[in-house]
Amino acid sequence: MKRTLTLVTAAALTLVSGVAPTLVNGAAAQAATTPELPRPTGKAPVGMSTLHLVDSSRPDPWNPAAESRELLVSVWYPARKAGGKPVRYLSPEESALILKQFPEVPPEILARTRTHATTDAVPRKGRLPLVLMSPGFSWPRATMTTLAEDFASRGYLVAAVEHTYEAVATFPDGRTTTCLACVKGQDLAKVAASRVKDVRFVLDEVKKRWRVGDVAMVGMSAGGNTTAHAMRADRRIRAGVNLDGTFNPVPGRLARPFLLLGNPASHEPAGKDTTWGRAFANMTGWKRWLTIDGSVHASFTDYGVLQPQIGLPDSEIGGARGLLLTRTYVGAFLDRHLRGEKAPLLDRPEDSVVKRWK
DSSP, X not given: OXXXXXXXXXXXXXXXXXXXXXXXXXXXXXXXXXXXXXXXXXXXXXXXXXXXXXXXXXXXXXXXXXXXXXXXXXXXXXXXXXXXXXXXXXXXXXXXXXXXXXXXXXTTGGGGOBOXXXXXXXXXXXXXXXXXXXXXXXXXXXXXXXXXXXXHHTTOEEEEEEOTTSSOEEOTTSOEEXXXXXXXXXXXXXXXXXXXXXXXXXXXXXXXXXXXXXXEEEEETHHHHHHHHHHHHOTTEEEEEEESOOOSSOOOOBOSOEEEEEOHHHHSTTSSOTXXXXXXXXXXXXXXXXXXXXXXXXXXXXXXXXXXXXXXXXXXXXXXXXXXXXXXXXXXXXXXXXXXXXXXXXXXXXXTTEEEOO
8 A cells, every 4th residue: 555644644743753754756846836625516605704712711721821712713604605705724824834844845835725615705594504623633623624615515504623732823813823732642631621622612602603503523533532522521512423533532422423434544443443443332323434445544634635736645545535535425424414314325335445344
């Protein structure tokens, strides 16, 4: 199997151990001038707004100097008509920090990434089902943009949480915070506990601003772990998805719908990660365990499609196909459990690379 590198894996390795990976075959010389995310598949134009929230009820877990917990949240929504400017993917500062271990890649290139949501778009009226999103540890919330834009184009309200000081983030006042939590030996159970508080606070705030129907949550990597623990802590979240994330700690009994979707090297029953089997046994509601052959950790996020566009190695399955399958199967899960629609491909996957284990 071809070994692929991921952008944030590289950044995280550097932050934790000082190890800097190298590019393969000088591929960065072929980087696209303007990377672009896949277009949404739904009919509705997509708008996006950013919330800057302050939870004054608790101090920041990673920054001792901060008396309150500051959070950024991207909210995508179906619009009645498109707005003005396309939404910026990342700030130049964020892009440069993410790519600092790849000197062959233009540092600002991710800031030029073309998205498909617009600012100041007029929201569609009515109550909307809500999808909360939590990214991987050291991965900014922007890495889930393709999924968010697609779900919003199909009528969902989507709110992605920036877990401050767990990745780079640029605030409205121009500050760019870094990953203070990215230290060697970080306690991922502590990360999950903090994130659960973030998610519950964000859910409260989103419900104050929008007419919200049923709620689901989709998390990638550490965000997938967070999803299960947030569901156990908050019954308002009625369904959840873990995209390729190890459970730490393994959650206890969970009686609501849950989807596991990951790469088979880690997450088939005989794979390296044993937490999926133990967690799956504790799930007593509707549940599925699916893997995508040829996928890697980045395949479930924007990085899967952006890496080859900026001159970094692609996965075996290809970034575009991996992300297409992710939004297809996660979208079917959301349709089934938030809208009550049939989703037969979750029982009998239609794609040869998608395997249902349990």
